[in-house]
Amino acid sequence: MALTADQILAAQKANLETLFGLTTKAFEGVEKLVELNVTASKAALSEAQSTAQAALNVKDAQELLTLQASLFQPLAEKTAAYSRHLYDIAQGTGAEFTKAFEAKAAEAQQTFVGLVDSASKNAPAGSETAVAVLKSAVAAANNAFESVQKAVKQASDVAEANFNAVSTQAVAAAKTATTSRKR
Numbered sequence: 077m078a079l080t081a082d083q084i085l086a087a088q089k090a091n092l093e094t095l096f097g098l099t100t101k102a103f104e105g106v107e108k109l110v111e112l113n114v115t116a117s118k119a120a121l122s123e124a125q126s127t128a129q130a131a132l133n134v135k136d137a138q139e140l141l142t143l144q145a146s147l148f149q150p151l152a153e154k155t156a157a158y159s160r161h162l163y164d165i166a167q168g169t170g171a172e173f174t175k176a177f178e179a180k181a182a183e184a185q186q187t188f189v190g191l192v193d194s195a196s197k198n199a200p201a202g203s204e205t206a207v208a209v210l211k212s213a214v215a216a217a218n219n220a221f222e223s224v225q226k227a228v229k230q231a232s233d234v235a236e237a238n239f240n241a242v243s244t245q246a247v248a249a250a251k252t253a254t255t256s257r258k259r
Contacts, residue, residue, distance in 0.1 A: 097176065105165055105166070127143075127185050153247050188214065
């Protein structure tokens with residue numbers, strides 16, 4: 077069974093729609109990233125002004141050390157929050173691409189299986205062995221693809237857990253350092 081012109085056109089149209097959809101998602105990710113950076117920059121500028129003003133009002137070295145210690149923990153927390161937000165943007169955008177890829181791969185897989193089934197029904201007598209081998213190869217490829225998808229999902233889950241653990245440890249270390257400096 078050969079593909080008809082209408083099927084080819086429909087496939088091309090669907091591919092273009094997917095491409096434009098993914099392009100839109102990519103731009104949305106960039107917009108979120110720019111918004112995050114603008115917000116973080118404004119906050120940093122405002123905090124720098126406040127910190128400079130506070131430093132100018134310091135009367136002795138002990139007061140300066142206390143000021144410095146009081147700035148360390150919030151900075152670590154803000155850095156962790158920024159990193160988390162950045163990770164969420166990247167993860168969300170990547171998830172959209174993964175979802176689109178998986179949908180297209182499943183669609184292509186179904187089309188190919190349909191073509192194999194159609195070809196096997198119209199195969200000449202005596203080609204049953206070749207058809208069985210082809211169907212077996214298609215099934216093996218499908219299983220391999222599903223295994224890869226599961227492995228990628230597991231790796232993503234582990235990476236996210238590691239990211240969360242590192243962020244939590246960094247904030248905890250900053251709290252500990254701040255507490256020990258104040259003593």
